């Protein structure tokens with residue numbers, strides 16, 4: 015059976031037949047998820063980081079491709095209304111998570127050029143300068159050194175990073191240590207792994223995180239929606255009820271106080287099935303958000319009008335800059351995996 019499925023999949027992909035099935039799997043529209051826009055020569059050496067980084071040329075190609083296929087470009091705030099009316103034209107929403115400086119410096123001019131609306135979901139510790147962007151701190155640590163050593167919880171760790179292969183392996187190994195560490199020990203980990211090796215938290219934050227000035231400037235533009243992405247980017251399922259509500263409300267209030275506009279759009283940190291579920295979808299609604307977007311990958315179907323705080327998105331992977339591949343792997347493939355039902359409620 016598995017062999018038959020694989021054969022069907024590869025035949026669909028090879029012949030591009032999946033494109034003929036587009037009216038069926040593409041639903042009412044798509045919400046696209048981006049993180050960073052980054053010039054080709056500045057992309058990270060590490061696959062996990064470069065997956066977040068899309069070149070400006072590729073962003074333009076994506077906009078033009080949707081334009082060519084007759085999609086209407088809408089802000090996230092229009093999705094509830096569109097799902098309640100009969101609209102023949104499919105829609106597309108562009109969204110950026112976290113709050114990187116390049117959303118303002120590189121993405122915003124492209125959206126202005128094409129008059130395309132977009133949303134930036136801000137983790138408020140980013141513009142507040144408090145965020146620990148450990149994935150870029152780790153990037154610098156491994157790129158700059160031929161060996162990396164640190165002591166953590168009574169264990170001495172030593173890693174070789176003298177060539178490309180060992181750098182990639184060391185990055186993955188330290189990433190695993192950081193991600194599996196207890197959140198209450200997180201500052202100890204940052205101190206041991208980075209501070210003692212001369213990698214400065216604040217300098218990394220200043221280099222990559224967007225500032226309030228840029229967010230305030232963009233908020234005055236009708237093309238831009240500023241949404242919330244919590245204060246600290248924790249996995250929400252790991253939080254108590256009180257901590258969860260505080261992450262939602264504090265981030266909402268913080269942004270509203272800065273831009274002087276209501277914040278009605280929310281994006282779940284990490285956003286997968288292990289990080290956000292029914293409790294979180296409900297809490298987001300109660301906190302006063304109209305829409306919530308996950309990282310569950312399918313297109314948006316009519317039925318989602320009853321599930322506005324768990325809207326799916328299609329991830330745009332910076333390591334796969336091929337539009338046909340996006341259509342197939344992000345549009346058709348999840349639809350196929352969901353048993354060709356397309357619609358995913360939670």
Ligand SMILES: [Zn+2]
Nearest residue numbers: 111112283284
């Ligand atoms: Zn995020």
